[in-house]
Amino acid sequence: xxxxxxxxxxxxxxxxxxxxxxxxxxxxxxxxxxxxxxxxxxxxxxxxxxxxxxxxxxxxxxxxxxxxxxxxxxxxxxxxxxxxxxxxxxxxxxxxxxxxxxxxxxxxxxxxxxxxxxxxxxxxxxxxxxxxxxxxxxxxxxxxxxxxxxxxxxxxxxxxxxxxxxxxxxxxxxxxxxxxxxxxxxxxxxxxxxxxxxxxxxxxxxxxxxxxxxxxxxxxxxxxxxxxxxxx
Numbered sequence: 001x002x003x004x005x006x007x008x009x010x011x012x013x014x015x016x017x018x019x020x021x022x023x024x025x026x027x028x029x030x031x032x033x034x035x036x037x038x039x040x041x042x043x044x045x046x047x048x049x050x051x052x053x054x055x056x057x058x059x060x061x062x063x064x065x066x067x068x069x070x071x072x073x074x075x076x077x078x079x080x081x082x083x084x085x086x087x088x089x090x091x092x093x094x095x096x097x098x099x100x101x102x103x104x105x106x107x108x109x110x111x112x113x114x115x116x117x118x119x120x121x122x123x124x125x126x127x128x129x130x131x132x133x134x135x136x137x138x139x140x141x142x143x144x145x146x147x148x149x150x151x152x153x154x155x156x157x158x159x160x161x162x163x164x165x166x167x168x169x170x171x172x173x174x175x176x177x178x179x180x181x182x183x184x185x186x187x188x189x190x191x192x193x194x195x196x197x198x199x200x201x202x203x204x205x206x207x208x209x210x211x212x213x214x215x216x217x218x219x220x221x222x223x224x225x226x227x228x229x230x231x232x
């Protein structure tokens with residue numbers, strides 16, 4: 001299917017499979033994939049490594065804001081997907097840890113961090129034909145995106161997915177801790193002052209609690225055909 005030069009914005013709750021879905025959409029339609037969540041995770045990891053978050057989870061906002069002026073986070077795309085780098089260091093594994101997950105919401109709630117990430121996402125997306133996932137892509141980052149999708153899934157399903165992902169990486173997660181972390185992140189993301197997580201009025205809802213990735217691709221094919229009047 002050939003589709004117009006559009007931006008596809010995918011938002012939703014933690015562990016609904018936004019990134020996996022966005023990557024499939026990118027491959028299916030030859031779009032550039034940008035992982036906004038990885039940007040926030042990279043900033044969080046950087047803050048942790050540089051002792052900008054203390055044992056009480058207090059963020060040194062002054063130091064972090066100053067550090068962002070020289071922080072370089074970028075993506076490299078290959079057959080293996082979209083990989084996150086800080087300068088010339090690959091941090092893809094590190095940013096997916098529970099340690100980062102436990103603090104990424106407070107960091108991403110900071111308005112100056114969101115502005116920093118938004119500016120870089122806009123610069124990356126200038127060429128068009130972009131699919132991007134996150135928590136405020138369709139409401140704040142790209143409110144004029146031609147196609148917006150909001151992903152949801154049952155709490156227990158999301159927690160099991162995240163649990164299995166961490167186990168596959170060699171971690172030893174606790175299911176209840178993972179479930180509680182997801183719910184806590186949902187609350188923080190939905191109640192933060194800067195760009196809270198919410199469904200855009202014109203977003204299509206995708207509940208993938210009981211769907212396979214193949215079924216999700218079939219779903220978006222039908223959505224795009226109907227929305228843009230494309231006949232194959």
